[in-house]
Amino acid sequence: xxxxxxxxxxxxxxxxxxxxxxxxxxxxxxxxxxxxxxxxxxxxxxxxxxxxxxxxxxxxxxxxxxxxxxxxxxxxxxxxxxxxxxxxxxxxxxxxxxxxxxxxxxxxxxxxxxxxxxxxxxxxxxxxxxxxxxxxxxxxxxxxxxxxxxxxxxxxxxxxxxxxxxxxxxxxxxxxxxxxxxxxxxxxxxxxxxxxxxxxxxxxxxxxxxxxxxxxxx
Amino acid sequence: xxxxxxxxxxxxxxxxxxxxxxxxxxxxxxxxxxxxxxxxxxxxxxxxxxxxxxxxxxxxxxxxxxxxxxxxxxxxxxxxxxxxxxxxxxxxxxxxxxxxxxxxxxxxxxxxxxxxxxxxxxxxxxxxxxxxxxxxxxxxxxxxxxxxxxxxxxxxxxxxxxxxxxxxxxxxxxxxxxxxxxxxxxxxxxxxxxxxxxxxxxxxxxxxxxxxxxxxxx
Numbered sequence: 001x002x003x004x005x006x007x008x009x010x011x012x013x014x015x016x017x018x019x020x021x022x023x024x025x026x027x028x029x030x031x032x033x034x035x036x037x038x039x040x041x042x043x044x045x046x047x048x049x050x051x052x053x054x055x056x057x058x059x060x061x062x063x064x065x066x067x068x069x070x071x072x073x074x075x076x077x078x079x080x081x082x083x084x085x086x087x088x089x090x091x092x093x094x095x096x097x098x099x100x101x102x103x104x105x106x107x108x109x110x111x112x113x114x115x116x117x118x119x120x121x122x123x124x125x126x127x128x129x130x131x132x133x134x135x136x137x138x139x140x141x142x143x144x145x146x147x148x149x150x151x152x153x154x155x156x157x158x159x160x161x162x163x164x165x166x167x168x169x170x171x172x173x174x175x176x177x178x179x180x181x182x183x184x185x186x187x188x189x190x191x192x193x194x195x196x197x198x199x200x201x202x203x204x205x206x207x208x209x210x211x212x213x214x215x216x217x218x
Numbered sequence: 219x220x221x222x223x224x225x226x227x228x229x230x231x232x233x234x235x236x237x238x239x240x241x242x243x244x245x246x247x248x249x250x251x252x253x254x255x256x257x258x259x260x261x262x263x264x265x266x267x268x269x270x271x272x273x274x275x276x277x278x279x280x281x282x283x284x285x286x287x288x289x290x291x292x293x294x295x296x297x298x299x300x301x302x303x304x305x306x307x308x309x310x311x312x313x314x315x316x317x318x319x320x321x322x323x324x325x326x327x328x329x330x331x332x333x334x335x336x337x338x339x340x341x342x343x344x345x346x347x348x349x350x351x352x353x354x355x356x357x358x359x360x361x362x363x364x365x366x367x368x369x370x371x372x373x374x375x376x377x378x379x380x381x382x383x384x385x386x387x388x389x390x391x392x393x394x395x396x397x398x399x400x401x402x403x404x405x406x407x408x409x410x411x412x413x414x415x416x417x418x419x420x421x422x423x424x425x426x427x428x429x430x431x432x433x434x435x436x
Contacts, residue, residue, distance in 0.1 A: 010254050018248040018262060020235045026262040026351060028246040030236040033300040036228050036380045043300040044236060044244040046264030048351060058350075064427065072427040081349040082251040082261040088349045124415060125399035127408040130347040130354050131299040131306045132276075133244060133266060138408060140415065162254045170427055181343035190345040190356060194409045197342060197358065198416025203429060209282065209290040209388055211421060 010080040010162075025049055046134045052098035056126055058138040059106045060093035060191060063118060064170075067147045071169040075114060076192065078164040078180075089180050090189040093138075106141040113165070118143035129191070140191070174200040228298040228380070243267055264352045270316035274344055276356040277324045278311035278409060281336060282388075285365045289387040293332060294410065296382040296398075307398050308407040311356075324359040331383070336361035347409070358409070392418040 020027035031043040051057050065073040081088045094109040096102055103120055110118055123141040130136065168176045173196050180186050202211050238245035249261040269275050283291040299306045312327040314320055321338055328336055341359040348354065386394045391414050398404050420429050 007256050008252070008254060010252060012249055012251045013258070014250040015247050016250075017238045018246045019237060020246060023246060023248075023262050026246060026264060028236045028238060028241060028244060028264065029233050030241075031230055031300045032232040032234075033230045034226070034228060036226060036298070038225050040231070041300070044241050045301040046244060046246065046352060080254070081346075082249045082259075083263040083351065083353050084346050084349045084355070088346060090349070124411055125396070125406065127399075127406050127411045128299075128302050128306060129408045130352065131302045131308070131405075131407060133301065133354055134264060134348065134352060135301050136348050136351055137302070137405070140408070140412065142419065171429060178343070181345075187349075187355070188343065188345050189349060190347045190358070190409050191412045193342055193345045194358060194412035195416040195419075198413040198418075199420040199429065200416075201360065201413075202417040202420035203424075206421075211389060211417065 010082075012082055012085045023049070046136075048134075048136060050095055052096060054096045054100070054102055054105075055137075056096050056102050056139055057136050058093055058095050059102050059109065060091040060138060060140045061106050061110050061113075062091055062140070062142045062195065063110055063114060063116065064121070064142060064144045065116075065147055065167065066144060067151075068149045071171060073167045073169050074173060076166050076168060076173075076176075077113070078166065078186070079162060084187060086185055086187045087183075088187055088189055089177065089192065091140075091192050091195075102139045103141070106139075106143060110143055110145075113163075114145075116145045118145040138191075140195075170199070228300075230300055230303045241267070264354075266313075266352075266354060268313055270314060272314045272318070272320055272323075273355075274314050274320050274357055275354050276311055276313050277320050277327065278309040278356060278358045279324050279328050279331075280309055280358070280360045280413065281328055281332060281334065282339070282360060282362045283334075283365055283385065284362060285369075286367045289389060291385045291387050292391060294384050294386060294391075294394075295331070296384065296404070297380060302405060304403055304405045305401075306405055306407055307395065307410065309358075309410050309413075320357045321359070324357075324361060328361055328363075331381075332363075334363045336363040356409075358413075388417070 027047050035041050048057050063075050078087050078089050092113040096105040121142050121144050124139050126137050128137045177188050245265050253259050266275050281293050296305050296307050310331040314323040339360050339362050342357050344355050346355045395406050
């Protein structure tokens with residue numbers, strides 16, 4: 001972090017119980033449900049209060065930065081997350097605003113976070129982040145950005161926003177996440193880590209597990 | 219679902235606000251924190267109340283089922299999740315019990331869920347499931363299971379547990395998740411989906427993005 005107005009390490013000062021009626025962003029609810037055998041049961045769940053008419057809370061973006069002469073890169077961000085009292089490494093992401101589609105939110109977030117304009121090459125169905133505990137859902141978009149020769153994928157730093165951006169070659173992203181994780185004050189987002197672990201797994205075990213690349217068959 | 223004592227579709231009957239003091243498994247908290255510029259701020263977060271001395275809430279397992287003459291498979295489970303009011307597709311997973319290591323929990327869960335005994339070939343650092351909303355954290359283990367020729371990876375169904383297990387070749391897991399997602403009452407876990415999307419991404423784009431398999435270099 002080199003934001004010019006950073007004066008100190010962020011810290012958690014106090015954690016106190018919060019009543020749902022006083023909360024602005026989140027709430028705790030009790031779900032009475034009936035199971036497959038007809039038995040009444042109870043589940044405790046946390047919700048976001050912010051979900052709009054898209055029905056999807058958030059979108060995360062893997063920006064694929066294609067450069068004519070440099071390795072293909074992506075961007076991850078580091079930001080302090082009070083919930084976990086640590087700096088988190090995540091894909092760029094944001095909540096879907098009321099009135100916009102998830103695809104629009106993905107391209108807006110990318111533009112805001114990086115200045116880049118890209119095209120969506122894939123987007124997942126709606127998926128749920130932690131369905132044993134929360135209702136939170138999301139979609140994950142892969143967005144290609146075609147860079148020109150003199151357009152280097154550079155790190156943007158906004159002072160005041162306290163978000164650090166890292167441009168990392170796709171081929172070394174797994175090693176980078178493992179390196180980040182060695183710092184006791186830094187923790188990776190599970191969704192980012194699973195995507196990168198999946199890439200790494202496919203690369204490392206292509207022959208052993210019969211996962212040969214589709215585009216190398218010619 | 220073919221559990222013998224299933225009599226009906228599960229359903230959510232009622233959702234009511236829940237006070238943290240009355241909740242057994244989860245709580246809502248207000249975090250007072252100080253940002254990098256020294257400004258006092260507030261964040262709302264949900265916690266699990268069940269975290270033990272391991273410091274890790276849960277473990278998920280990719281079981282790699284190695285058979286002498288069949289394609290390498292893994293197992294995913296489908297279970298109704300009241301939080302999202304839908305059937306979720308997930309990797310086998312469970313909470314870490316007090317007094318056990320995360321590795322022990324992974325092998326215990328695998329044994330309970332599948333009857334198989336495996337060996338852990340990799341386990342992630344601690345990662346966070348949705349750090350904008352909750353403190354929930356986890357580790358993700360890849361476990362190899364060596365099957366004998368006559369030991370077919372078969373689906374186990376426990377009546378009463380209402381968990382359906384699917385043995386799926388690794389090579390077709392992405393297509394299977396996309397197929398599951400087409401059912402409006404079925405939704406995939408984001409972490410499972412990201413892992414599988416990462417595998418698929420690496421396979422589909424190996425040449426284009428310079429992600430050639432490490433074990434195919436000879």
